[in-house]
Amino acid sequence: MFELVQKNKRLIQVLIILIIIPFAFFGLEAYTRAKRGTDVATVEGEGITAREFGDALRAQQDRLRAAFGGQFDPSAYDTPEMREALVEALIAERLVAIEAVKSRLLVSDDALRRVIAAMPAFQRGGKFSKADYEALLRAQSLSEAQFEARLRYDLTVGQLRQAVSATAIAPKTVAARIDALEDEKREVSEALVPAGLYLDKVSVTPEQAKAHYEAHKAEYRAPERIRVEYVVLSAEALGKATSVSDAELKKAYAEAGSKYRVGEQRRASHILIKLAPDADEATRKAAHEKAEKILAEVKAAPEQFAELAKKYSQDTGSAAQGGDLGLFGRGMMVKSFEDAAFALKAGETSGIVETEFGLHIIRVTEIQPERARPLAEVRKELTKMVQEEKGKRRFAELAESFANQVYEQADALKPVAERLKLELKTSDWITKTPRPEYGVLNNPRLLAALFSPDALKERRNTDAIEVGSDTLVAARVLEHEAARERGFDEVRADIEQTLRREAAVKRATEAGEAILARLKKGEASDLKWGAAQMVSRREPGALEPAVLRTAMALDSAKLPSYFGEIRPGEGYAVYRLSKVIAAPQPSDDKLRQDLERLRQRIAASEYASYVASLRERADVSIHRDNLLPAQQ
Amino acid sequence: MALDLEEQEQLATLKAWWKDHGGNVVLVIVVMALAFSGWQGWRWYQIRQASEASALYETLRKAVEAGDLKGVRDSGGALAENFPNRLQAAMGALAQARFYFDRGDLKSAKAQLQWVIERSPSAEFRDLARLRLAMVLLDEKAYDAALAQLEPPPAAPFVAQYAALKGDILVEKNDAKQAAAAYRAALEKAPKDDQAFARSVRMRLEALGG
Numbered sequence: 001m002f003e004l005v006q007k008n009k010r011l012i013q014v015l016i017i018l019i020i021i022p023f024a025f026f027g028l029e030a031y032t033r034a035k036r037g038t039d040v041a042t043v044e045g046e047g048i049t050a051r052e053f054g055d056a057l058r059a060q061q062d063r064l065r066a067a068f069g070g071q072f073d074p075s076a077y078d079t080p081e082m083r084e085a086l087v088e089a090l091i092a093e094r095l096v097a098i099e100a101v102k103s104r105l106l107v108s109d110d111a112l113r114r115v116i117a118a119m120p121a122f123q124r125g126g127k128f129s130k131a132d133y134e135a136l137l138r139a140q141s142l143s144e145a146q147f148e149a150r151l152r153y154d155l156t157v158g159q160l161r162q163a164v165s166a167t168a169i170a171p172k173t174v175a176a177r178i179d180a181l182e183d184e185k186r187e188v189s190e191a192l193v194p195a196g197l198y199l200d201k202v203s204v205t206p207e208q209a210k211a212h213y214e215a216h217k218a219e220y221r222a223p224e225r226i227r228v229e230y231v232v233l234s235a236e237a238l239g240k241a242t243s244v245s246d247a248e249l250k251k252a253y254a255e256a257g258s259k260y261r262v263g264e265q266r267r268a269s270h271i272l273i274k275l276a277p278d279a280d281e282a283t284r285k286a287a288h289e290k291a292e293k294i295l296a297e298v299k300a301a302p303e304q305f306a307e308l309a310k311k312y313s314q315d316t317g318s319a320a321q322g323g324d325l326g327l328f329g330r331g332m333m334v335k336s337f338e339d340a341a342f343a344l345k346a347g348e349t350s351g352i353v354e355t356e357f358g359l360h361i362i363r364v365t366e367i368q369p370e371r372a373r374p375l376a377e378v379r380k381e382l383t384k385m386v387q388e389e390k391g392k393r394r395f396a397e398l399a400e401s402f403a404n405q406v407y408e409q410a411d412a413l414k415p416v417a418e419r420l421k422l423e424l425k426t427s428d429w430i431t432k433t434p435r436p437e438y439g440v441l442n443n444p445r446l447l448a449a450l451f452s453p454d455a456l457k458e459r460r461n462t463d464a465i466e467v468g469s470d471t472l473v474a475a476r477v478l479e480h481e482a483a484r485e486r487g488f489d490e491v492r493a494d495i496e497q498t499l500r501r502e503a504a505v506k507r508a509t510e511a512g513e514a515i516l517a518r519l520k521k522g523e524a525s526d527l528k529w530g531a532a533q534m535v536s537r538r539e540p541g542a543l544e545p546a547v548l549r550t551a552m553a554l555d556s557a558k559l560p561s562y563f564g565e566i567r568p569g570e571g572y573a574v575y576r577l578s579k580v581i582a583a584p585q586p587s588d589d590k591l592r593q594d595l596e597r598l599r600q601r602i603a604a605s606e607y608a609s610y611v612a613s614l615r616e617r618a619d620v621s622i623h624r625d626n627l628l629p630a631q632q
Numbered sequence: 633m634a635l636d637l638e639e640q641e642q643l644a645t646l647k648a649w650w651k652d653h654g655g656n657v658v659l660v661i662v663v664m665a666l667a668f669s670g671w672q673g674w675r676w677y678q679i680r681q682a683s684e685a686s687a688l689y690e691t692l693r694k695a696v697e698a699g700d701l702k703g704v705r706d707s708g709g710a711l712a713e714n715f716p717n718r719l720q721a722a723m724g725a726l727a728q729a730r731f732y733f734d735r736g737d738l739k740s741a742k743a744q745l746q747w748v749i750e751r752s753p754s755a756e757f758r759d760l761a762r763l764r765l766a767m768v769l770l771d772e773k774a775y776d777a778a779l780a781q782l783e784p785p786p787a788a789p790f791v792a793q794y795a796a797l798k799g800d801i802l803v804e805k806n807d808a809k810q811a812a813a814a815y816r817a818a819l820e821k822a823p824k825d826d827q828a829f830a831r832s833v834r835m836r837l838e839a840l841g842g
Contacts, residue, residue, distance in 0.1 A: 103719035103753075108690070166727075167723075169729070171800065173770050174770070177800070549838060555841060601832065605826055605829045608789075616788060616789065
């Protein structure tokens with residue numbers, strides 16, 4: 001072998017070059033493909049990386065956080081099912097992308113440029129800003145090429161999605177039929193045969209109760225519960241605890257500036273002669289003549305304005321007060337009224353002023369010039385504002401140290417409470433399930449932390465958890481009671497009541513069904529019918545979905561028609577269908593709207609089927625080991 | 633530097649070898665170069681075709697958005713004529729079908745959908761086009777032709793929608809019994825996460841008294 005190489009050096013060199021050539025052109029993708037140890041899924045040989053998955057998960061959580069605010073608990077929305085759903089969504093997107101690439105759907109540089117230029121994030125003063133673009137990308141540590149490639153990918157997927165779903169059509173025939181079904185109205189009345197009627201007539205033997213207990217032990221278990229001590233650090237409480245000195249108040253008052261200025265206010269009375277803006281010439285003339293006459297009377301005896309207003313004004317509200325409208329500033333009255341009122345001096349009367357309400361004669365009775373509300377008057381609200389600000393500042397100073405202390409000295413909360421002068425509170429028994437009466441502890445994240453092994457077994461402090469804006473809570477378990485079975489005697493009364501009610505509902509059902517049979521034969525009954533209500537599929541009124549469906553599907557050849565339904569815990573409900581009104585011929589507009597609604601529904605179904613069909617033909621595998629959260 | 637004997641001998645062997653096989657080696661290299669440039673050229677041609685088709689499709693989409701009948705007809709026609717085998721042409725035909733359907737021109741809508749059924753390289757597009765063609769035929773009251781479109785089974789994910797439409801057509805044909813059976817089949821095959829579809833089909837089924 002070695003000799004052969006020795007002898008044919010040139011030939012070997014040529015051969016080596018020939019072997020190398022393909023690598024220069026085909027790259028190393030064959031090798032990189034093998035490295036998919038952390039990918040969450042593989043679609044047609046392409047990996048969906050853990051990083052892509054992480055990004056998508058984070059984006060989803062950000063959206064949820066924006067929707068739920070402080071109550072958001074990331075762990076509640078990071079279940080294996082949700083991860084599975086998310087990876088399915090990424091696979092769907094990738095399938096469409098692969099199909100787009102295979103079909104060589106291209107997004108031109110030009111189109112790409114247009115989309116980037118139109119993105120609101122990169123705009124300054126309504127125009128694309130190259131500097132903002134670069135700065136924003138740098139902030140996300142993306143190169144322009146990376147960002148543009150990502151965007152191009154999104155646009156390509158979008159193009160194909162759009163080609164499938166934006167081209168959907170819906171048959172008018174079906175839209176019209178659905179319309180007729182949804183708007184058909186039926187008159188339904190309800191009568192209840194209440195279980196309460198039979199509660200006294202049924203009995204439960206101890207053996208029955210015992211048997212029920214044995215069969216349903218799990219349901220009667222007392223849940224796991226804990227009592228905790230906790231410390232709350234909140235900007236609000238910190239603020240309330242601070243005192244505000246006069247000097248601080250004065251400073252804040254000076255800084256508030258125009259906030260406590262009150263513009264000029266005027267008090268006026270008026271006499272109104274109503275006149276609609278679109279009144280005809282004759283009415284207009286009559287109203288003006290009347291107003292002139294009153295004006296003359298007012299001019300003759302200005303001090304009699306209040307009496308004249310009572311006598312003539314057609315503004316019934318103010319007439320009784322002698323035309324008084326109270327104090328008002330600028331911008332509170334219609335323009336022409338305001339202009340007239342602010343042009344007069346105190347005690348003067350205007351001429352005839354026309355507004356959309358009619359003709360006014362205005363008399364200004366008082367002028368309060370522009371003024372600043374004195375400190376004494378605003379002291380209370382100003383103090384509150386200063387306290388809030390101080391509280392926020394104090395909170396910002398303390399939050400980190402609070403979190404650190406809680407973490408560093410994890411076996412007690414007393415020291416941190418003493419050091420920061422916070423109240424150490426104790427709770428009643430609480431369970432894992434959030435409830436409003438838990439107050440500040442009613443936060444899913446906090447509860448989850450309290451029921452973690454660290455907190456339960458090691459009795460460690462929870463982290464300082466943000467339960468609301470500017471509110472941190474740290475808690476520690478004092479007492480823990482595991483879930484336990486409750487003895488028969490402890491729950492006997494509950495069980496007996498449940499069983500009695502069940503038996504009573506059964507009796508009510510028997511009675512109700514007998515009545516229903518008689519009604520169907522056309523015989524009378526002594527049921528007390530509730531008020532009849534008109535329902536349709538679109539407007540179900542107070543009917544439950546199942547009842548509505550039965551009511552709408554009931555044969556209406558012979559009316560009235562009857563049906564019944566068991567109401568668990570309550571009794572047996574009998575329903576009477578007394579009238580059927582076919583849907584009216586829909587207007588063109590309504591039909592168009594309903595057609596579009598149907599079209600969108602069809603489009604969504606078709607796109608889902610499109611993706612499912614791509615998926616059926618493709619080679620897809622999900623690597624579930626990589627899907628679970630990384631263990632810490 | 634003088635060559636020693638062994639090297640001279642080697643050179644002679646190589647020369648002899650070259651004399652015998654040199655032509656072949658050159659031929660192989662030439663063929664490879666040709667194949668490579670041919671492959672590159674083909675790739676270049678494909679990309680050019682693809683970008684032309686994509687650009688035409690973009691023009692068509694804008695014309696559809698603007699409601700420009702002439703623009704739609706011109707760019708749509710050019711797409712189908714110049715790039716009949718590309719997906720862009722089928723995408724364009726679907727877009728045109730909706731455009732014409734919305735304007736009440738059912739005949740042109742049908743022609744576009746028919747084109748997709750006959751020419752589209754994508755099986756999914758063919759299934760979609762058949763479903764939509766049956767919808768147009770239903771609106772034209774051509775019930776039997778509509779049912780005929782739905783007869784050959786589509787890919788599994790489309791089965792539920794095919795069945796639901798079959799039910800709608802049979803209702804119009806006053807065949808309540810068969811219609812109910814079709815709706816039931818649709819409900820059975822409906823994807824679990826498409827609640828809106830199932831609700832709507834169930835309503836249509838219940839209205840038949842079943």
